[in-house]
Amino acid sequence: MYDNNNIFAKIVRKEIPCDKIHEDDRVLFFKDINPKAKIHVLGIPKANVINFDDFIDKCSPEDVVHFFKSVSKVIDNLDIRESGYRIISNTGENGNQEVPHFHIHILGGQKI
Ligand code: 5GP
Numbered sequence: 352m353y354d355n356n357n358i359f360a361k362i363v364r365k366e367i368p369c370d371k372i373h374e375d376d377r378v379l380f381f382k383d384i385n386p387k388a389k390i391h392v393l394g395i396p397k398a399n400v401i402n403f404d405d406f407i408d409k410c411s412p413e414d415v416v417h418f419f420k421s422v423s424k425v426i427d428n429l430d431i432r433e434s435g436y437r438i439i440s441n442t443g444e445n446g447n448q449e450v451p452h453f454h455i456h457i458l459g460g461q462k463i
Contacts, residue, residue: 369381379395391457394455400452403442406453436459437459438455439458440453441456
């Protein structure tokens with residue numbers, strides 16, 4: 352079950368601040384508080400979904416496409432398309448997922 356009090360739910364509700372990169376009514380992108388690379392941005396849908404599987408199961412195809420097109424737009428905004436980047440989504444216990452709200456890590460700005 353989705354935990355309404357997870358840290359990213361609080362960020363979506365503006366209860367705690369974030370260093371925002373891009374936002375619209377369905378998605379939010381912000382800098383990771385503990386960056387693992389020169390550029391480390393997190394991207395989340397605003398829907399209450401726990402992980403990748405939950406996102407694909409519960410969100411509409413339009414919302415899924417919108418999310419991934421937004422990831423691509425942010426990659427352009429960060430100017431890392433040419434230099435390269437890594438996108439990751441950790442899921443569940445073996446994936447070492449820490450925050451139970453689906454998110455994509457975008458890492459770049461250096462050799463990962
Ligand atoms: P996960 O391990 O769940 O894939 O990644 C969670 C990420 O969220 C970690 O990289 C961690 O640094 C980041 N994070 C945790 N709490 C906060 C926070 O309050 N603000 C921001 N911006 N990032 C956070």
